[in-house]
Amino acid sequence: MEKIRVENVSYSYQNQYQKIEAVKEVSCSFEDGNMYAITGESGSGKSTFLSLLAGLDRPESGTILVEGENLLEMDRDAYRRKQISVVYQAFHLFPLLNAVENVMYPMELQGISRREARKQAEDCLREVGLGEKIFHQYPKMMSGGEQQRVAIARAMAAQGRILLADEPTGNLDSENEENIVELLKGLAHERDYLVIVVTHNPEVARQADVCLKMKDGRMV
Numbered sequence: 001m002e003k004i005r006v007e008n009v010s011y012s013y014q015n016q017y018q019k020i021e022a023v024k025e026v027s028c029s030f031e032d033g034n035m036y037a038i039t040g041e042s043g044s045g046k047s048t049f050l051s052l053l054a055g056l057d058r059p060e061s062g063t064i065l066v067e068g069e070n071l072l073e074m075d076r077d078a079y080r081r082k083q084i085s086v087v088y089q090a091f092h093l094f095p096l097l098n099a100v101e102n103v104m105y106p107m108e109l110q111g112i113s114r115r116e117a118r119k120q121a122e123d124c125l126r127e128v129g130l131g132e133k134i135f136h137q138y139p140k141m142m143s144g145g146e147q148q149r150v151a152i153a154r155a156m157a158a159q160g161r162i163l164l165a166d167e168p169t170g171n172l173d174s175e176n177e178e179n180i181v182e183l184l185k186g187l188a189h190e191r192d193y194l195v196i197v198v199t200h201n202p203e204v205a206r207q208a209d210v211c212l213k214m215k216d217g218r219m220v
């Protein structure tokens with residue numbers, strides 16, 4: 001099913017000196033149950049495009065429809081809480097929360113009780129292959145691969161079924177990279193997530209169901 005439709009979307013950054021057109025008239029659509037890769041040179045607009053999809057920035061023109069509803073007309077905080085999770089290269093875990101608490105966080109935002117959140121968080125962590133050993137560890141004591149798994153578990157704990165990832169394997173060795181890609185693909189194929197991965201890595205792109213490329217702000 002079509003989950004996200006992007007119609008003629010543009011975005012530019014404006015500073016004192018110049019206007020940078022980071023995304024130019026992009027149109028495309030994304031279906032759930034698939035993993036998409038977005039590749040392209042550095043500066044081609046990939047991260048900007050992802051932040052538009054995440055509702056973190058507003059398109060300057062054009063529309064983004066999520067399940068047929070205009071993103072701009074939705075309550076954006078609700079959209080972000082409910083629909084979309086973003087995983088970044090640098091993991092972005094909360095340093096003062098342990099693994100379980102990191103995963104509990106989005107559920108607590110949704111008003112789920114601490115007890116239930118803890119239970120689900122532990123389930124999500126097990127699902128990404130992390131055992132009890134890691135549950136009470138803080139991010140700085142975890143390896144990069146472990147941190148990225150916690151970040152994915154946290155994304156799974158958020159209720160949404162759209163997962164955006166910006167260079168999720170950028171800091172990982174090839175074995176961990178493979179595991180993370182398998183995990184993301186599994187979410188798409190077995191649990192019907194829409195997964196969109198921005199990557200410089202040809203191996204990650206090869207694993208995707210659909211590979212898109214950006215060049216100078218355009219989808220080519």
Ligand SMILES: Nc1ncnc2c1ncn2[C@@H]1O[C@H](COP(=O)(O)OP(=O)(O)OP(=O)(O)O)[C@@H](O)[C@H]1O
Pocket residue numbers: 013014015020021022040041042043044045046047048049
């Ligand atoms: N906050 C910002 N202010 C001004 N210009 C920006 C900002 N963020 C990005 N840009 C510019 O917008 C363009 C697209 O940047 P973007 O980060 O989307 O590229 P990218 O494809 O993700 O690159 P990379 O592969 O290096 O992460 C670049 O020219 C960049 O310099």
Ligand SMILES: [Mg+2]
Pocket residue numbers: 046047048166
């Ligand atoms: Mg980027």
